[in-house]
Amino acid sequence: MTLDELRQLVRSIPDFPKPGILFRDITTLIGHGAGFSAAIDHLAAYTKEAGGQAIAGIEARGFIFGAALAARLELPFIPVRKPGKLPVPVLAIDYALEYGTDTLEVDPGAVEDGSRLVLVDDLIATGGTALAAVELLRRAGGNVVLSLFAIDLPALGGADRLRQIGVPAAALLKFED
Numbered sequence: 001m002t003l004d005e006l007r008q009l010v011r012s013i014p015d016f017p018k019p020g021i022l023f024r025d026i027t028t029l030i031g032h033g034a035g036f037s038a039a040i041d042h043l044a045a046y047t048k049e050a051g052g053q054a055i056a057g058i059e060a061r062g063f064i065f066g067a068a069l070a071a072r073l074e075l076p077f078i079p080v081r082k083p084g085k086l087p088v089p090v091l092a093i094d095y096a097l098e099y100g101t102d103t104l105e106v107d108p109g110a111v112e113d114g115s116r117l118v119l120v121d122d123l124i125a126t127g128g129t130a131l132a133a134v135e136l137l138r139r140a141g142g143n144v145v146l147s148l149f150a151i152d153l154p155a156l157g158g159a160d161r162l163r164q165i166g167v168p169a170a171a172l173l174k175f176e177d
C-alpha cells in the first residue's frame with residue numbers, strides 16, 4: 001500500500017471537536033487491515049533505522065500505533081498516560097492542546113535509564129502533547145531518539161518544535177491545510 005493510498009484512508013471532519021478545527025480521523029485508517037499494517041511497516045522501518053530500544057505511546061490514539069509497533073518489533077511498550085490511571089507513584093506534566101489543556105503521566109519504573117526511546121502518537125499538531133511527553137520521558141531517564149506520527153499538520157509547527165529540542169520527527173502523512 002502506497003503512502004498516497006494510506007492518505008485516502010484518513011477521514012477529515014470539519015468543526016470537530018470545536019468550530020474551526022478540521023479533525024483528521026484515523027478511525028477509517030485503522031479500520032482497514034492492510035492499511036493499518038502498512039502504516040506499522042513504515043513506522044517499524046524508521047524505528048529500526050534509529051536503533052530504538054523501546055516504544056513510548058501517548059494515550060489514547062498513540063497507544064493504537066505505538067502498541068502495534070512495539071509488538072511488531074518485539075520491543076517493550078511504555079504507556080504515557082492521561083492523569084489518574086496508573087496505580088503507582090508517577091511523574092506528571094501539564095501541557096496545552098490545540099483545543100484545551102491536559103496532563104500526562106508515566107511510571108518512572110517503566111523507563112530503563114538511558115534507553116533509546118521512540119515516541120509514537122497518531123498525530124502532531126501544535127506539538128504540545130509530544131513536547132510534554134519528551135520532557136516527561138527525559139525526566140524518567142529515557143533518551144528520546146525519534147518521534148513518529150501517522151499524521152503531521154506542519155502548519156501548526158509541532159514537528160519543528162520537537163526538532164528544536166533535539167528530537168527528530170517523522171510522519172507518514174502530511175496535511176498542509
Ligand SMILES: O=P(O)(O)OC[C@H]1O[C@H](OP(=O)(O)OP(=O)(O)O)[C@H](O)[C@@H]1O
Pocket residue numbers: 058059060061062096097098102121122123124125126127128129130158
Ligand atoms: O500536537 P498537539 O497540538 O498537542 O495535538 C496532538 C494530540 O491531540 C490528540 O490527542 P487528544 O488529546 O485529542 O487525545 P486522544 O488521543 O485521547 O483522543 C492527538 O492524538 C495528539 O495526542
Ligand SMILES: Nc1ncnc2[nH]cnc12
Pocket residue numbers: 021022023024025098123125153
Ligand atoms: N486537527 C486534528 N485532528 C485530529 N486530532 C487532532 N489533535 C489535535 N489536532 C487534531
